Amino acid sequence: MHLSSHVQPMSQFEHISVRPLSGALGAEVSRVDLSEPIPDKVFAEILSAFHTHLVLFFRAQTLTRDHLKAFSRRFGPLFRQPNVEALAGDPDVVAVLKEANETGISTFGGTWHSDLSYLEAPPMGSVLYAVEVPPHGGDTIWANQYLAYEALSDGFKKMLDGLACVQVGAPHGVAHAPPADLAVSRSIRLVRGDPEADRERLHPTVRTHPETGRKALFVNSVYSLRFEDMSAEESAPLLRYLFDHATRPEFCFRFSWGRGDLAVWDNRCTQHLAVNDYDGFRRLMYRTAVAGDRPR
Numbered sequence: 486m487h488l489s490s491h492v493q494p495m496s497q498f499e500h501i502s503v504r505p506l507s508g509a510l511g512a513e514v515s516r517v518d519l520s521e522p523i524p525d526k527v528f529a530e531i532l533s534a535f536h537t538h539l540v541l542f543f544r545a546q547t548l549t550r551d552h553l554k555a556f557s558r559r560f561g562p563l564f565r566q567p568n569v570e571a572l573a574g575d576p577d578v579v580a581v582l583k584e585a586n587e588t589g590i591s592t593f594g595g596t597w598h599s600d601l602s603y604l605e606a607p608p609m610g611s612v613l614y615a616v617e618v619p620p621h622g623g624d625t626i627w628a629n630q631y632l633a634y635e636a637l638s639d640g641f642k643k644m645l646d647g648l649a650c651v652q653v654g655a656p657h658g659v660a661h662a663p664p665a666d667l668a669v670s671r672s673i674r675l676v677r678g679d680p681e682a683d684r685e686r687l688h689p690t691v692r693t694h695p696e697t698g699r700k701a702l703f704v705n706s707v708y709s710l711r712f713e714d715m716s717a718e719e720s721a722p723l724l725r726y727l728f729d730h731a732t733r734p735e736f737c738f739r740f741s742w743g744r745g746d747l748a749v750w751d752n753r754c755t756q757h758l759a760v761n762d763y764d765g766f767r768r769l770m771y772r773t774a775v776a777g778d779r780p781r
């Protein structure tokens with residue numbers, strides 16, 4: 486199958502350097518120190534690169550949580566996420582932590598998803614900053630949902646374009662909750678059994694990005710339950726096809742974290758997954774999220 490070329494080989498801006506990291510998505514931004522205030526003309530270039538590459542990486546930054554929040558706020562108001570406990574005294578920052586002695590458990594974000602997509606207005610973006618990383622492993626993978634949509638046939642696109650999908654906060658609710666004995670890192674205080682997370686919300690299966698105008702697939706295996714006016718059983722084969730299709734290797738980029746690396750990604754046109762392959766090592770990331778619109 487032919488995928489249209491969508492990423493410039495090297496995009497040079499006046500103030501920043503941007504190096505694409507794969508054919509699918511992701512670019513490394515250099516010549517920026519995120520611990521310094523970012524002038525508007527520099528941020529305009531960062532935002533432009535963000536819309537082109539979907540995930541931006543800033544290597545080896547030395548940041549406090551205040552720096553992290555200040556940079557996140559440039560993208561929009563901070564989003565306080567429900568169902569995960571924030572850091573004590575810092576309600577806008579979540580510590581994504583797995584201790585070295587937490588082995589044989591599942592991790593936070595270990596299944597393909599778009600952050601909190603079941604909410605009426607999910608966060609448009611998320612920011613992750615690597616405080617402590619294992620010597621190997623603990624990568625994150627992102628998948629480009631524009632490409633996933635564009636690779637479908639015209640007939641299939643037409644069918645999906647008019648289809649709404651029910652999303653629920655399954656991991657946090659009661660009705661669709663995972664088995665009680667499914668252990669998740671105890672260092673992440675996930676809220677379980679919240680009836681509010683069971684509320685069904687209709688989102689478009691194909692979402693139009695409010696900034697780029699491009700269409701992206703907007704279903705994921707954690708939160709998408711069934712299509713509107715269809716049962717979960719009837720929807721399952723098509724959803725399963727879309728989950729698999731949306732995360733094909735050619736739509737993906739896998740990032741190996743170094744200490745001090747920061748990633749900011751667009752939840753409106755990507756999915757991601759945290760690879761749980763670092764038992765025996767401590768991994769600590771700080772994350773913030775940026776408020777977003779209701780999907781259209």
Ligand SMILES: [Fe+2]
Nearest residue numbers: 594599600757
């Ligand atoms: Fe996530």
